[in-house]
Amino acid sequence: MQKIVERAKELLADGTVNRVLGWKKGDMCFNPEPAFFETAEDLDENFVYGGFCGANLSKYMIDASKLEGKTLVLLKPCDTYSFNQLINEHRVDREKAYIIGVGCKGKLNIETIKQSGVKGILNITENGDMLNIETLYGNTEMKYSDALLERCHVCKGKEHKIYDELIGESQDTSDRERFAEVEKIEKMSPEEKFAFFQKELSKCIRCNACRNVCPACSCRKCVFDSTKFDSSQKANTDSFEEKMFHIIRAFHVAGRCTDCGECSRVCPQGIPLHLFNRKFIKDINEFYGEYQAGADVDAKGPLTEYTFGDCEPSIVKERG
Amino acid sequence: MPINKEFKPKIVAFCCNWCSYAGADLAGSSRLAYPADVKIIKVPCSCRVNPMFILRAFEKGADGVIMCGCHPGDCHYSTGNYYARRRMTLLFSMLDYMGVENGRTRVEWVSAAEGVKFSTTMNEFVEKIYSLGENVRLGDLRCKK
Amino acid sequence: MQRIGVFVCHCGSNIAATVDVKKVVEMVKTEPGVIHAEDYQYMCSEAGQAKIIEAVKEHKLNGLVVCSCSPRMHEATFRKCAERAGINPYMVEIANIREHCSWIHKDMDEATEKAVILARAAIAKVNLNAPLQAGESGVVKRALVIGGGIAGIQTALDIADAGFPVDIVEKEPSIGGRMSQLDKTFPTLDCSACILTPKMVEAAAHPNITIHTYSEVENVSGFVGNFTVEIRKKARSIDMDKCTGCGLCQEKCPMKKTPSEFNRGLGNRSAIYTPFAQAIPNVPVIDRNACLKFKTGKCGICSTVCAAGAIDYTQVDTMVTEKYGAIVVATGFDMIKLDKYDEYAYSQSKDVITSLELERVMNAAGPTKGHLERLSDGKAPKEIVFIQCVGSRCADGRGKGYCSKICCMYTAKHAMLIRDKYPDVNVTVFYIDVRTPGKNFDEFYRRAVENYGVNYVKGQVGKVIPQPDGKLLVQGVDLIDNKQILKEADMVVLAAAIEPNPDVRKIATMLTASIDNDNFLTEAHAKLRPVESPTAGIFLSGVCQGPKDIPETVAQAGAAAVKAIGLLAKDKLMTNPCTAKSDELLCNGCSKCANVCPYGAISYEVKEINDHGIRETRRVAQVNNALCQGCGACTVACPSGAMDLQGFSNRQIIAEVDAICR
Secondary structure, three states, rough: OHHHHHHHHHHHHEEEEOOEEEEEEOOOOOOEEEEEEOOOHHHHHHEOOOOOOOOOOOOOOHHOOOOOEEEEEEEEEHHHHHHHHHOOOOOHHHHHEEEEEEEEOOOEHHHHHHHHHOOEEEEEEEEEEEEEEEOOEEEEEEHHHEOOOOHOOOOOOOOOOOOOOOOOOOOOOOOOOOOOOHHHHHHHOHHHHHHHHHHHOOOOOOOOOOHHOOOOOOOOOOOOOOOOOOOOOOOOOOOOHHHHHHHHHHHHHHHOOOOOOOOHHHHOOOOOOOOHHHHHHHHHHHHOOOOOOOOOOOOHHHHHHHEEEEEOOOOOHOOO | OOOOOOOOOOEEEEEEEHHHHHHHHHHHEEEEEEEEOEEEEEEOOOHHHHHHHHHHHHHOOOEEEEEEOOOOOOOOOOHHHHHHHHHHHHHHHHHHHHOHHHHHEEEEOOOOHHHHHHHHHHHHHHHHHHHHHHOOOOHOOOOOO | OOOEEEEEEOOOOOOOOOOOOHHHHHHHHHOOOEEEEEEEEEEEHHHHHHHHHHHHHOOOOOOEEEEOOOOOHHHHHHHHHHHHHOOOOHHEEEOHHHHEEEEOOOOOOHHHHHHHHHHHHHHHHHHHOOOOOEEEEEEOEEEEOOOOOOHHHHHHHHHHHHHEEEEEEEOOOOOOOOOHOEEEEEOOEEEEHHHHHHHHHHHHOOEEEEEEEOEEEEEEEEOOEEEEEEEOOHHHHHHEOOOOOOOOHHHHHOOOOEOOOOOOEEEEEEEEEEEEEEEOOOOOEOOOOHHHHHOOOHHHHHHHOOOOOOOOOOOEEEEEEEEOOOEOOOOOOEEEOOOOHHHHOOOOOOOOEEHHHHHHHOOOOOOOOOOOOOOOOOOOOOEEEEEEEEEEOOOOOOOOOOOOHHHHHHHHHHHHHHHHHOOOOOOEEEEOOOOOOOOOHHHHHHHHHHHOEEEEEEEEEEEEEEEEOOOOOEEEEEEOEEEEEEEEOOEEEEEEOOEOOOOOOHHHHHHHOOOOOOOOOOEEEOEOOEEEEEOOEEEHHHHHHOOOOOHHHHHHHHHHHHHHHHHHOOEEOOOOOOOOOEEOOOOOOOOOOHHOOOOOEEEEEEEEEEEEOOOEEEEEEOOOOOOOOOOOOOHHHOOOOOOOOEEHHHHHHHHHHHHHOO
């Protein structure tokens, strides 16, 4: 972390960048949040980079691209896919970004730690492969790898897809089958599937956190806020958007979603929203060939391409 | 949930102006009957059909939605049906994944010359919807009603 | 809210017999926006239209719903009627209660209920309609013909004769195409060159025709009436203005071992060459892959012997950019490759040849100077077997599903010519069917059988096996006598299927002209618009649209020319106003719409947007209304809903959905 701060200060000082986009300390050790830093003092005082810095900063570069001068942005390997996708969609300006690819050995999920029975957390410090957890009731510890976010278990790898320079080591933390959860649902009976999704989606409070954090959901105006489809949520009574929000959202990001997992990370209700996106990704891979959004900055994307021999929609029925 | 009334399904058919809409016209002029439950909405091309229209129909009480377009390779606009095909494949797969009966959605390629196919397709589709009964799942996805 | 009038047509009894039109009128009166509703016997009649106009005036209507036959029948009628009544024609919607209702339903209550729902959907849509104005665009009075075979030449001549300048782009060094390779033509046995050459000369001499040979279309942009085309003129290495066509260079060229494309590889040509004697232009090209000067830097004999000083080794490709109002595709065909048909031993024996190769063998300017001989040993054949449908009408996926159409006739021609010139040669034809629809065609075929004694065998050949003595053992089956046939032949001629020129897919993509699975260009209507592509301003001439013989090709070439002339004769074109439109305030500038646009109608502009007081420079989509054909692909690709289609807007379609599902 100190290396990052030193380098950021240098780049600020020599005028290469006008500001730094990183993470600042939260009120608790486990809730740092994205922030812009413009001075060395601010960096020294507030900057943080650690296991809880899961937030993907790519999306903030949409606004930062409109600002004067360059912005130093810190991207983890998986964040670079989102950044590439945003370049692909002309939403961020590569020229306005100075990218430091920061090392990542997987990011932590505070919910996982809490669910393991740890209560009254005061502070968590990383100690090699272990986490030392200070609580109101004494100290305990936990393996770092046991507290990872879901997305880190299906890590896309330690390679940064785009950067100006790299600081720190990264690790491929994948230890689960990416589509295992999706497959499990696919194998259910229609009744079970429906019951599963009805239960999950019933929790939704339409807080829009998933939409707001998603780097693919970056429309200037979401269809759910505009009058173009008579789907506006202005009067929070429109049952169309109420019921269909998550399907439509998933469809809108289909072929563009990099599977960064931010939606599930931020959902206050703990809805596994990535299961929608990952289903589309799995289908796209199976139907149209392996595709990873953001891996190639010039890719057209599976929904704006076709081949004559594409499978027919009836394949859904045939697969049963 | 109304269980006492006789089931009269609501079925929306999106038809491309250049092929299946004309195919439906041909079915009409050839007097090839299909149930009155099917109501056709004309679109310039199958690629005009936004998945939101289909979800909207279901949410408003449709029991089945079918989309008809030009055969692959024959699109009036060269490529529209290819995009439509991918979009619908993914949408239908998602609906299936969520437990919505996959018989409620269908895509069929029907040319302007295929009045018989249009009529047969509609007859089959309506029959399927009758066998599935009323669509409750998409209307009840979030237990709000 | 609009002021809508609903007009329900009885269509005599066509609608009224099954739909209670009076009830429909009563039911729709309470719909939002409906001010007036009435029914009439024949809405499309003068009297019916007068009723509409009267109602518009009386009730100050600004939107119309006509419940009648299909919009494909009378939408145009009622739009014109609206215009006469002083309403924008795009404020009219048709509820199709005949083809989609009365004609297919028997129960009156059911049909009436459906008619009401269809009317409601149309009313809901009109409530959201907006007046649309068709734009105007100009017409560049010049045509481009891609391909300089008989189809392209005929089209160019007809357009040029009508007084419009035409450019022909031909990728080979000479115009002439496949027809120039043929020896004789059916059904009159004219010498192909004798009837083609005058047309080639006429085209070259025509003041309105410019010929670009050894050239290819590289890029096409624009739209009907206003295409911009980039043409690559490949380096010929000869100064066209200086060359006198004396031919000395070809004679002296030391590199004479390049297989001649014109002779289908059966003979050789020099590195500097004109493809055939009557080539137009009569200016050679240097094949840089074969030329010693280009390969080693040594030689230069052609330059030394050229008295005109026309040889220019330093020439480079040049690009010509030209504007056209109309483009005619005349890219023609080639024979399929036979690598999937090795049972016929085409690759194993020089004496198994294709029909087009036989044309060259029979031609006086061909590799054997017109003598019928075996290419392996030069001996005169005594037994020739023709195999039909090699790769045509193929069900197993190896070849083409379609009938190549010309093979039955040219094989009859070949058989007849051989029997005429060499009466001692036996000719056997294995066929699936003999197809001879065409003027004097069946008579021609019957002459081959009855007067010339050609042996036709209904059945297919399973295998051709080259024998050690040089003969070819043909294993076939006679389906009529139901017996196996084993025949020793000296030569086997394969009627290989024809396929569209492989370059045509690339060209179709550039032109956004639709193309089918077999690479034939699709016509706008299979019956009623057979020489037009669905893409406005693109016309189809010759085999690029489907297999054709010469008379049909010439007829179609003329028809394509007439369609092009009809377009070029106009000064202004009306554009379809149902085009896509982007809301700049919502546009993300993400390019998804442009990715799916088949017409290249969407471009991006970086401009200052005033978004509710916030001024920002943004990248936003712009639709070129003259290019956009209104398919709507972009509207679904657009995640934010910024892109919408006029006349079929998101809200309009959703209103229809809601009305139907109510």
